[in-house]
Structures are given as C-alpha cells and as structure tokens.
Amino acid sequence: MTTTPILPKLVGQRVKRREDPRLIQGRATYVDDVTLPGMQHLFFKRSDIAHGRIRRIDASAAQAMEGVEAVFTGAEIAELLGPMPIGTPYSSPAHRAVAVDVVRYVGDPVAVVVARDRYVARDAADAIVVDYEPLPAVVDPELAMKGQPTVIHPEFPNNLAVALVPSGTGVDAAGKVDDSAIDKAFAAAEVVISQRMVNQRLAPCAIEPRGVVAHYELGKGSMTIWSSTQNPHILRTFIAALNGLGQDQVRAIAPEVGGGFGSKINIYAEDYVASAISKRLGVPVKWIEDRSEAFVATTHGRDILGYVDLAAKRDGTVLGLKLRLIADVGAYNMLLTAAIPTLTLLMANATYRIPAVRATLTEVFTNKTPTDAYRGAGRPEATYFVERAMDMLAQELKMDPADVRRRNFIQPHEFPFTTQTGAVYDSGDYEKALNTALEAAGWDRLKAERDAARAQGRLVGLGLSMYVEVCGLGPSSSLPTGGWEHGQVTIERDGRISATTGASPHGQGNETTFAQMLADQFGVPIEHVTIHHGDTAVVKQGVGTFGSRSQAVGGTALHMAGGKVKTKMARFAAALLEAHEADLVFENGRIAVKGAPASAKSFAEVAAFAYVPVPLPEGLEPGLSEEAFFEPANNTYPFGCHISMIEIDRDTGEPTLLKLVAVDDAGNLINPLIVEGQIHGGLAQGIGQALVEEVVYGEDGQLLTGSFMDYALPRATDFPRFELHGCVTPTPVNPLGAKGVGEAGTLGSTPCVVAAAVDALSGFGVRHIDLMLRPEKLWRIIHGGQA
Amino acid sequence: MAQVSIAVNGKVRRADVEPRLLLVHFLREQLRLTGTHVGCDTSQCGACTVLIDGRSAKSCTLFAVQADGSEITTIEGLARDGELHPLQQGFWEEHGLQCGYCTPGMIMAAVTLLNDTPKPTEQQIREGIAGNFCRCTGYQHIVNAIQHAAGKR
Numbered sequence: 001m002t003t004t005p006i007l008p009k010l011v012g013q014r015v016k017r018r019e020d021p022r023l024i025q026g027r028a029t030y031v032d033d034v035t036l037p038g039m040q041h042l043f044f045k046r047s048d049i050a051h052g053r054i055r056r057i058d059a060s061a062a063q064a065m066e067g068v069e070a071v072f073t074g075a076e077i078a079e080l081l082g083p084m085p086i087g088t089p090y091s092s093p094a095h096r097a098v099a100v101d102v103v104r105y106v107g108d109p110v111a112v113v114v115a116r117d118r119y120v121a122r123d124a125a126d127a128i129v130v131d132y133e134p135l136p137a138v139v140d141p142e143l144a145m146k147g148q149p150t151v152i153h154p155e156f157p158n159n160l161a162v163a164l165v166p167s168g169t170g171v172d173a174a175g176k177v178d179d180s181a182i183d184k185a186f187a188a189a190e191v192v193i194s195q196r197m198v199n200q201r202l203a204p205c206a207i208e209p210r211g212v213v214a215h216y217e218l219g220k221g222s223m224t225i226w227s228s229t230q231n232p233h234i235l236r237t238f239i240a241a242l243n244g245l246g247q248d249q250v251r252a253i254a255p256e257v258g259g260g261f262g263s264k265i266n267i268y269a270e271d272y273v274a275s276a277i278s279k280r281l282g283v284p285v286k287w288i289e290d291r292s293e294a295f296v297a298t299t300h301g302r303d304i305l306g307y308v309d310l311a312a313k314r315d316g317t318v319l320g321l322k323l324r325l326i327a328d329v330g331a332y333n334m335l336l337t338a339a340i341p342t343l344t345l346l347m348a349n350a351t352y353r354i355p356a357v358r359a360t361l362t363e364v365f366t367n368k369t370p371t372d373a374y375r376g377a378g379r380p381e382a383t384y385f386v387e388r389a390m391d392m393l394a395q396e397l398k399m400d401p402a403d404v405r406r407r408n409f410i411q412p413h414e415f416p417f418t419t420q421t422g423a424v425y426d427s428g429d430y431e432k433a434l435n436t437a438l439e440a441a442g443w444d445r446l447k448a449e450r451d452a453a454r455a456q457g458r459l460v461g462l463g464l465s466m467y468v469e470v471c472g473l474g475p476s477s478s479l480p481t482g483g484w485e486h487g488q489v490t491i492e493r494d495g496r497i498s499a500t501t502g503a504s505p506h507g508q509g510n511e512t513t514f515a516q517m518l519a520d521q522f523g524v525p526i527e528h529v530t531i532h533h534g535d536t537a538v539v540k541q542g543v544g545t546f547g548s549r550s551q552a553v554g555g556t557a558l559h560m561a562g563g564k565v566k567t568k569m570a571r572f573a574a575a576l577l578e579a580h581e582a583d584l585v586f587e588n589g590r591i592a593v594k595g596a597p598a599s600a601k602s603f604a605e606v607a608a609f610a611y612v613p614v615p616l617p618e619g620l621e622p623g624l625s626e627e628a629f630f631e632p633a634n635n636t637y638p639f640g641c642h643i644s645m646i647e648i649d650r651d652t653g654e655p656t657l658l659k660l661v662a663v664d665d666a667g668n669l670i671n672p673l674i675v676e677g678q679i680h681g682g683l684a685q686g687i688g689q690a691l692v693e694e695v696v697y698g699e700d701g702q703l704l705t706g707s708f709m710d711y712a713l714p715r716a717t718d719f720p721r722f723e724l725h726g727c728v729t730p731t732p733v734n735p736l737g738a739k740g741v742g743e744a745g746t747l748g749s750t751p752c753v754v755a756a757a758v759d760a761l762s763g764f765g766v767r768h769i770d771l772m773l774r775p776e777k778l779w780r781i782i783h784g785g786q787a
Numbered sequence: 788m789a790q791v792s793i794a795v796n797g798k799v800r801r802a803d804v805e806p807r808l809l810l811v812h813f814l815r816e817q818l819r820l821t822g823t824h825v826g827c828d829t830s831q832c833g834a835c836t837v838l839i840d841g842r843s844a845k846s847c848t849l850f851a852v853q854a855d856g857s858e859i860t861t862i863e864g865l866a867r868d869g870e871l872h873p874l875q876q877g878f879w880e881e882h883g884l885q886c887g888y889c890t891p892g893m894i895m896a897a898v899t900l901l902n903d904t905p906k907p908t909e910q911q912i913r914e915g916i917a918g919n920f921c922r923c924t925g926y927q928h929i930v931n932a933i934q935h936a937a938g939k940r
C-alpha cells in the first residue's frame with residue numbers, strides 16, 4: 001500500500017476563506033434576497049419629532065390605495081404583541097414595538113403598512129397623517145439627570161434608567177460603599193489629573209441594513225423567520241415568546257449577514273412586527289431597512305460621558321482613579337442596552353496596577369435612538385478614559401507616555417489578576433506588547449521625525465495607547481442569554497464531517513476557521529469538512545456571535561464535540577481493525593494502527609460500520625454524532641498596544657493619519673489572515689471614531705446626521721497602510737488558548753489617535769481634545785479660539 | 788409602465804417597468820440578479836455598482852428606463868467560462884472581504900479602476916474605491932486584492 005503524504009497542519013495557517021466563492025460571485029443569499037410566493041412588504045411610518053403625544057392617526061388614504069393590504073397602528077399592533085423584552089436584569093419602561101400614545105425619539109414607529117411592493121408600501125406610509133402634541137425634547141444627559149426639561153418615562157424619575165452603580169475599591173457585593181481607600185489615595189497624591197471626556201455616540205453602519213422575512217404557515221401553525229441577526233437562537237426565543245408560540249414552533253434563520261458590529265444582536269421592533277403581522281394575515285412579509293432609516297431605527301453605540309480623576313506621584317506611579325460615568329442610552333432599554341456601560345466599569349483598571357479605583361455609572365434616558373452594543377461595547381470607552389488620563393499625566397510630568405505606562409503595568413507573574421472592579425484577568429504581558437510596539441514603530445526614530453517636522457513648522461504628533469478588553473463572553477453568570485456555546489460534530493455515512501455551531505457568523509469566517517480546527521483534529525483534508533450555522537432547525541442550540549466569542553467559546557465547543565466523536569470513532573475502528581483504541585492514529589483521512597500503517601481504515605469504512613454495526617461492539621450505540629456545550633469558567637482578556645502618528649494642516653485643521661502600528665495579543669491564532677482582517681476592520685472603526693464619525697442631535701432632538709451625506713463613514717483614502725505585529729500569550733480559560741480578536745482594533749486606536757492630535761497641538765497649550773477631531777475644532781485651537 | 792430592453796450579462800432582457808423603478812431593483816427583483824446590493828439611499832456606498840456599457844456606475848442612482856438600450860454587467864456576469872475574473876481571484880486570495888456585502892460593488896468599481904489605470908499605485912487604488920464603503924475590512928486587504936489582480940494582468 002502506498003503511503004500518502006501527511007496532511008499539513010492547518011491551524012495557524014493563512015487558509016483562504018471557504019465562504020468567499022459564493023460571495024465574490026454574487027451567489028450568496030442575504031435576507032433581502034429571500035423571496036416567497038405571495039410575500040407582502042412592510043414599511044414603517046416613523047415619528048419625525050423627538051417627543052410628543054399622538055393625538056390622531058389618519059390612515060384612511062393609505063388604506064384606500066391600490067396594492068395596500070393593511071395598515072396597523074400602534075394600538076392595533078399592541079393587540080398582537082406585548083411589550084418588547086430586554087435581556088438585562090435592570091428594570092425597564094414598557095416598550096411597544098409600535099408607539100401607542102407617546103413617541104420618544106425621531107424614528108419611533110407609529111404605524112406599519114403592508115403592501116404589494118416596497119414602493120407602494122412607502123407611498124402609503126407617506127399618505128398616513130399623524131397629528132402630534134409636541135413635548136419638550138430631552139437631549140442633554142446632564143440636564144436629563146435633573147429631570148430637565150421633562151421626564152420621558154414617568155416611572156423613571158429624573159430620567160434615570162440606571163440610578164447609580166458603584167464599583168471598585170471598597171464597594172462590597174451588596175453595593176455598600178466605603179470611601180476610605182480611594183480618599184487616602186487622593187490625599188497622598190502629588191499630582192491629580194481631572195478631565196471631563198466625551199466618548200461620542202456612533203452609528204454602527206453595517207453595510208447591509210437590517211431586514212426580516214417572516215412566514216407563518218397557518219396549516220402547520222409554525223413560523224419561519226429570516227433575519228439579519230448575529231444570534232438566531234436568541235431571536236427565536238423572543239419571537240416565540242411574543243407570538244405565543246413554543247420555541248419548537250419557530251425556526252429562525254440568519255442567512256448571509258452583511259456585518260453587524262453589535263447592532264444585530266438586539267431583537268428589533270421590526271422583527272416582532274413582521275412575525276406578528278405574518279401570523280395575523282397568514283402571508284409571508286418582508287421588511288428591509290433603508291439606510292436613512294437605519295440611522296434612526298438601528299441602535300447606536302458608545303455615548304458615555306466620563307469625569308476622570310487620576311491621582312499619582314511625581315515619579316508617575318498611579319495611586320488612584322475615580323471615574324464617574326454618565327451613559328446617554330436614548331429613549332428605551334433594548335436587549336443589552338443597560339449592560340453595555342457596565343463593561344466600562346468592569347474595565348476601569350485597564351492594564352495598570354491601580355491600588356484604588358472608584359467607578360460609578362449612571363444611565364440616562366434621552367429622546368434619542370436607543371444605544372446598545374457597538375464593536376467593543378463599553379471597553380473602548382474604558383480604554384479611552386484611562387488612556388487619555390495616562391497621557392495627560394505623562395504630559396503633566398513631562399514623561400514619555402510609554403514610561404508612565406511602564407511604571408504602572410500589572411506584571412506577568414501577577415496573573416490571574418483580580419482588578420479593583422472585580423475582573424479576573426486571565427493572562428497577559430503588557431510590557432512585552434508595549435516594547436514590541438515601540439520597537440516595531442521605531443518610537444525614538446518617530447520622535448526625531450516629529451521634532452524635525454515641527455522644526456519646519458509642521459504640526460505632527462505621536463500617540464500611544466495600551467488596552468486590555470474583556471472577550472470570549474462569558475460564563476453564564478455574566479450573560480443573561482447564557483454564556484456557553486454549542487457545537488455538534490457528525491461523521492456522515494460517507495466519512496465526511498458535518499459540524500454545526502451556534503456561533504452564527506456575519507463576516508468572521510467561521511466556516512473556515514472551524515473547519516481548519518476540525519480538519520486537524522481528525523487528520524482529514526479541509527475539503528471533507530462542512531460547517532453549518534445560522535439556522536435553528538439545523539443548529540440545535542446556540543447563543544451567537546458577539547463579544548469576540550466565536551473562536552474562544554464556539555470554537556472550543558466544536559473542539560469538544562469533535563473530541564467525543566473521535567473517541568467513539570476510535571472504538572468502532574478498533575473493532576474493525578482488531579486493535580486497541582490507544583494504538584490508533586487519525587491521519588491522512590484514515591485511522592491506522594500506530595507502527596503498522598498498512599493496517600488502516602478510511603473514514604468512509606469506519607462510518608459505514610458505525611451506521612450499520614454488525615455486530616455492534618459492546619457498550620456502543622450506532623452512529624457518529626456528538627454534541628457539546630462549552631461553558632467557559634472565565635472571560636478572556638486580550639490586550640495590546642497601538643501607536644499612531646498624525647499631521648494636522650495648519651491652514652485647514654484637517655488631520656491626516658500618517659502611521660498606525662498595532663500590536664495585538666489575542667492568544668493562539670487559528671488563521672492569521674482572518675485575524676489581520678479583523679484587526680484592520682476594528683482599527684478602521686476606532687480611527688473612524690477619532691477622526692470622522694459622530695452622531696449629532698439638534699437641541700430639538702432632531703437627528704442631524706441621518707444619512708451617509710452627513711454621517712461620515714471612513715473611506716479607503718482616510719487610512720494609511722496599517723502595520724500589524726503580534727505577540728501570543730495563550731489563555732488558560734479554554735483548551736485552544738484563543739482569546740478572541742473581533743473587537744481589539746477599536747480599543748487602542750481611538751485614544752492613540754487623539755493622543756497624537758493633542759501631541760501635535762501641544763504647542764498651543766492643549767491637554768485634551770474631545771472626540772471627534774473635527775477639522776474645525778482643531779483649526780480653532782491653532783487659530784486661537786477654544787477647543 | 789415603460790418598455791425597456793437592456794442587455795444584462797450578455798442576454799437581452801425586455802420588460803415593462805414602472806418609470807420610477809430604480810435600476811438596482813430591476814436587476815435584483817425583476818431579473819433576480821441579487822448579487823448587486825443596496826447599502827444606502829444617497830448614492831454614497833457603492834454596494835450597487837455595476838458596469839453600464841463597460842463603465843462602473845451606481846445602479847441605485849439610475850432608473851431602469853435610463854438604462855434602456857445599454858449593456859450591463861453585474862457581478863454574476865463577471866466570471867467567464869467558469870474562470871473567476873482576476874479581481875474575484877484577487878479578493879479571494881488576499882482576503883478582500885469579510886461579510887461580503889460591499890464586495891460585488893467593490894469588485895465592479897475596481898474593474899473600471901484597472902481598465903483606466905492598469906498598474907495603479909496604492910494611492911490611486913484608494914482613490915479609485917473611495918466611492919465604495921466597506922465597514923468590515925478597513926480597506927487594506929481590498930487594496931491588496933486589487934494589487935493582486937493588477938499584478939496578474
């Protein structure tokens with residue numbers, strides 16, 4: 001028998017993605033590509049004022065239009081659907097999918113049209129007349145906290161969505177606060193840095209807007225719902241509950257999903273309404289979001305105001321940190337809204353050994369689109385506040401920003417490290433990340449370049465930021481949806497491998513990375529492995545893709561399921577080969593007896609026996625299919641260091657990013673090519689936050705950045721070539737040693753770009769510039785106005 | 788209703804359309820060529836880019852009737868005889884896509900870029916795709932993908 005060459009190990013290789021052939025040829029199926037016979041189209045009539053009472057809705061003209069099947073007002077939808085549930089343990093105002101008597105933000109739905117096609121549906125919505133009694137708009141969160149100019153939800157006095165959560169040193173489990181340690185730290189301080197900082201509101205802007213197709217089959221009494229979601233199983237749970245169906249009667253499908261960045265975790269009004277109308281009318285219905293609609297109807301991200309006080313000694317040693325956070329969460333609590341800013345609290349310790357931390361959080365309702373997860377979700381905000389304060393400390397002490405950080409790092413031997421805010425960092429080597437970045441960027445050379453440029457009158461600056469984030473979410477104790485992930489691995493009758501994962505991807509490339517892992521685990525070519533996802537009828541259980549958890553949690557679940565199948569398969573093979581299981585090796589698509597390669601069976605042969613086991617080996621059930629739930633004992637804590645160089649045009653204030661060096665340590669990597677892509681995308685969003693992106697509301701609560709005309713999404717010309725470097729500190733939290741990398745890029749990039757801008761303008765006496773770095777703001781600093 | 792006759796991916800299609808029907812909806816919904824995507828309503832994102840008479844254009848920005856008599860190539864028509872177009876190959880080789888939603892438009896925009904500038908510099912590539920948004924990739928691997936395709940020419 002000829003021996004075939006040993007298959008190369010795929011884990012750790014830059015394997016080309018298996019998803020791509022369909023995507024580059026226009027053959028993928030996104031939700032808007034789903035068409036069903038008899039399908040009707042929905043269009044939502046939305047409030048064009050920020051706050052008001054609905055006096056009257058006249059839909060008669062709309063109803064009379066040719067091609068219009070029905071119009072539902074909020075009151076009519078309320079007969080079909082209860083209030084929308086949330087996924088956090090905080091109390092929440094009743095939130096109707098379609099407003100019943102009061103509208104609370106521009107974009108709040110007030111009626112929905114069902115019509116033959118999207119053009120007719122839109123015409124009909126335009127023909128609906130809504131008469132409002134306007135109420136004062138609550139826009140500024142700091143005024144809102146005082147109940148001004150009014151209260152949005154009467155049961156939440158002073159608009160306090162979450163009154164005050166204290167965290168950090170001296171706060172016990174019951175929330176009782178002892179200030180002595182933090183007071184002592186500040187009393188001992190030789191220097192205190194105090195700054196109010198804005199981490200502005202952003203729009204996630206997945207290039208595929210949201211969409212849903214719902215089909216209730218009257219005959220079967222069951223629902224199929226296609227939705228552009230990051231988590232079809234969670235969608236199923238909620239859609240079933242609100243429609244009075246069992247979870248067994250709802251099939252949720254996440255088809256190809258065109259990006260999410262956190263905004264497609266939430267289960268939205270449109271999902272519920274589509275399902276309820278389909279159930280009511282017995283016809284399939286489709287709703288596809290317009291982009292301008294997305295700016296009001298899809299959750300926003302960030303929008304946290306931080307009052308930061310940092311106490312230190314003159315040698316740069318940090319003694320204490322106070323962080324008072326005010327999160328503007330918009331008009332309602334959505335699925336995870338209330339929980340996102342708590343991640344900012346959790347990460348207040350950053351990469352430093354801060355002996356005393358006091359962080360508090362207040363969440364405030366305003367008449368704006370609700371916030372929820374957006375790439376990084378709470379961690380970029382924490383990083384931003386602490387890193388900016390460290391820069392200001394360095395500036396105050398005339399220290400190099402690298403040195404002040406180095407003086408305060410948590411040291412490698414201190415892991416697992418319990419922070420003052422209760423996070424247990426799994427592993428890390430922050431100084432190594434810093435040194436790697438400094439060396440890769442050529443920090444000293446860059447400083448010389450900067451100084452030379454300045455000598456010519458150019459405004460050039462350098463910035464640096466460390467970060468640590470919480471990923472691989474997370475034990476079930478930290479996630480109301482459950483913190484596990486599910487995987488199932490089946491050796492089919494022909495010996496090929498099918499696997500299902502609850503980690504439903506929307507660009508992450510799980511079909512490739514998971515197949516790489518399984519191919520290695522079983523010693524088969526990757527072509528023999530297929531990963532299924534995104535359909536609750538195929539994937540038994542799942543939580544979903546968010547919080548950089550696919551690989552660390554979902555990957556591990558598959559690895560565990562694979563291990564179980566492998567064990568069982570070895571027993572069938574042992575019976576066939578009359579060998580001992582312990583003597584078998586899986587390689588080259590065969591199971592062979594160690595040392596006797598001629599004695600081997602193919603996967604197809606072993607599978608044929610496993611599915612027709614005559615005789616059935618004792619103690620075995622037929623078949624080769626096993627599942628696993630992986631519940632991690634802890635989160636993972638990836639970390640890194642980002643460095644940037646920026647030039648600001650003296651005449652226009654226009655900033656140009658000259659250089660961005662990123663060192664990211666995400667633990668073990670399955671596919672470095674995909675990891676690079678993830679980091680690039682994160683960097684682009686983090687730099688976008690620094691340079692061009694901002695959701696802006698007027699004083700009347702009107703959204704001023706309501707389309708791509710006004711909300712600047714970064715373009716290819718906004719970026720230099722990113723320079724990526726890695727280091728690898730595996731996590732002990734899962735057997736893969738993988739930490740997760742989806743959000744990393746957004747963490748360090750924003751503060752390091754702002755730091756570079758401040759450095760560039762340091763000659764004008766600037767200590768801090770609030771996000772974002774609008775040219776006008778920079779121009780004013782240069783030309784003598786205030787920032 | 789208006790009658791149009793448009794050659795799409797080499798085949799002449801005649802249809803009755805509402806005068807206000809956008810070309811992108813004609814392609815997607817009447818011809819079921821769903822590879823061309825819609826990402827905005829203000830002609831900014833480029834997800835809808837196709838070739839009209841050989842040049843890239845945003846198909847959300849034209850009515851179907853305006854394309855009457857023209858020749859259109861969509862992403863579905865780019866590969867020839869089962870061979871991927873060099874740009875499709877480049878995007879695959881260089882991981883030029885993640886969610887893939889911007890990809891068809893990005894590739895169609897790059898076709899014109901490389902037709903006009905067969906050996907573009909990195910800056911020329913970045914400028915050439917500045918009418919197309921990608922939220923996933925940070926553009927770097929897209930630049931690599933286009934360079935890959937240019938290198939093959």
Ligand code: FES
Pocket residue numbers: 824825826827828829830831832833834835836845846847848
């Ligand atoms: S759909 Fe955005 S430019 Fe055409």
Ligand code: FES
Pocket residue numbers: 207258259507883884885886887888889890920921922923924
């Ligand atoms: S790959 Fe997702 S938008 Fe470009």
